Amino acid sequence: MTGGVSALVLIDAFRMGGAETLLAPMIVASRDTDVSMDVVSISPSEWNSEKTMTILAEAGIPTRSLGIRRLLDPVALPRLVRTIREGQYDVVHAHLEMAMTLAVPAAALAGRPSVCTFHHVARPLEGRAAWRERLAVEAATRSRRALFVSEASRRSFAENYRPKGMPANWEVMHNGIDIANFSPGQADPQVRRELAGGGDSLIAVLPAAFRDFKGIPVAIRAWPAVIEKFPSAVLALTGGGELEGELRQLVADLGLNESVNFVGVRTDMPEVYRAADVVVLPSTHGENLPTVLIESSATACAIAASRIGGIPDIVLDGETGLLFEAGSVEGFADTVCRLLGDAELRRRLGVAASERARSEFSATAWLARLRTTYLEAMGDRR
Template sequence: MTRGISALVLIDAFRMGGAETLLAPMIVASRDTDVTMDVVSISPADWNSEKTMAILADAGIATRSLGIRRLLDPVALPRLVKTIRQGRYDIVHAHLEMAMTLAVPAAALVGRPAVCTFHHVARPLQGRAAWRERLAVEAATRSRRALFVSEASRRSFAETYRPNRMPKNWEVMHNGIDISNFSPGQADPRVRSELAAGTQGPVVVLPAAFRDFKGIPVAIKAWPAVKQRFPTAVLALTGGGELEGELRRLVADLGLGDSVNFVGVRTDMPEVYRAADVVVLPSTHGENLPTVLIEASATACAIAASRVGGIPDIVLDGATGLLFEPGSADGLAEAVCRLLDDVELRRRMGAAASERARTEFSATAWLARLRTTYLEAMGVPR
């Protein structure tokens, strides 16, 4: 006999970020299960992002904000304890540092289990930021489960905070996204023409904000080698950002103006992926679990990506895509050329990537794993 689960989902604030926007598909997926989730922000409402609030509202998700501005606020624990007690929740699931630092002791005071999720790769911190993260790690380690969304995330936290022995309750649980719109299909000729700048050559899409850790210059520097093998190939840079001027200068300096196409930020990414022959992500550092690779995988794209952060969690080298060393223009060119040269390899890897996206990285799969974890944390046998 199964039982329903009532979960309080806590987050620092409804800011605009990866963890915050992942709440919507998680909550929506829970509606088809016996798990009910209430979403509450620790912080005041005036800290919230209008865009994030719009995403949650569009999904029909009601939210509350507790108005706690700092960890040492004397009302913080009493207010959270009251929230847990009044909601009669079975479990508390905290996302991000402030939420988990407060959630674990508050849940313990009410006699409820807590689960915590880290959404980033640990990096060197100083001052108060280092203090806040260390407190969160200590709290999460005392919860029933400390979840990390990639193996790279868990390993980075272990190296920083538990170099001698990884705690037994530290587990990897991949996030999921809504992949319902990211299905394989025929390319729209209009979209493909836009990406290829009107040419008929192969199209390689790089979907990323123009930020330093995305490694976009690596792809541009690799492009002459790709062009040598595939003279009509086009690299479509799909995104935008403050580095655009610098990237355009690099393209011009290398004489690649006819084969590197800046297509801007797109709102039709499923069609973009379907129109691509290859999707490439050459990140150099900082990646945890990049959503664009999950989307591209679900759409059955052939992928070439750098072996960094949580990317190998998504792209299984040789099975669902090809990996190359971060920062290696030669490695990128070799991987892209191998895929462009072999239609059957692209088809086979794309099909495997699409299947893996559905079984491992969909919101539905994520919710199923969370439900099992919740029951175990509550002491209910599988």
């Protein structure tokens, strides 16, 4: 493609997940550049998520599925090599393990460079899952760039697969999201009333699915110490999930029904962030690059979050938010109280967070970094 870059973006399947839903803002951002992207799934179309396909269709993104069901399918490599050659792509960018395991050798056979992106923090695996991930790591290490969306992700893969030294082509490249709607602004009084349960209170919003690694019980157990200093403060649990019954019982057991509100899954998250005095995320493990912290940063929220996984990639302690030790009830309470008691600190952190979200975590910034990586990978072929 003269004067630009043509990329084949490969993914395992259009399932409902973080990597899959990030495709839309990335490809939309490419429309204002000289990078063109075609997105193709390795797997059969019946494996696709209807919700993900709707998101892509609404963004005007055409898709294809190659119908490959397993890594050892004899048609897999020939079909992928043919796809690369027929599309005359300059570079192949694979997301997730099956895609990169096939993409790296296929791109080499087609005479094209490949780039791979890992989207999770590695954890110990067994059986076929361990075998599949090891194959993907070996393939990605042979590509021009193996990208990890957080330092925690890169470090975890090094500990599991390269304990004697990290390969030179392993790099951190943060994802970006569409932050157009997540701009600073005045809080909607109605939304504040909904979060606070009707009162005029200081509000800490915890935006997370009710899952074990989100650390929501840490926030609930810390809340008595918070309301001891700020009696009208409210913790608004924004989300839902299988642990809701247990969390409601914990709130009742601690006598917190008046100061901890379950506000459900919201479709107006920009307004929720603008209505919050503080956004909290007390995750205990498993976090890579939580989107809610990018969104809330973009809206200039003051953030208190645990120092775990990829959270420190987003929240620079003392600069764009405050961090506390994961699992620490006392740390959570002290950090939230510090923010609730200092409006100027909240303002300063929020302004810095919003600026950094736009320069580092927008889809536009992500696409610019990818373009540079693609050109470097192409090298003399350009």
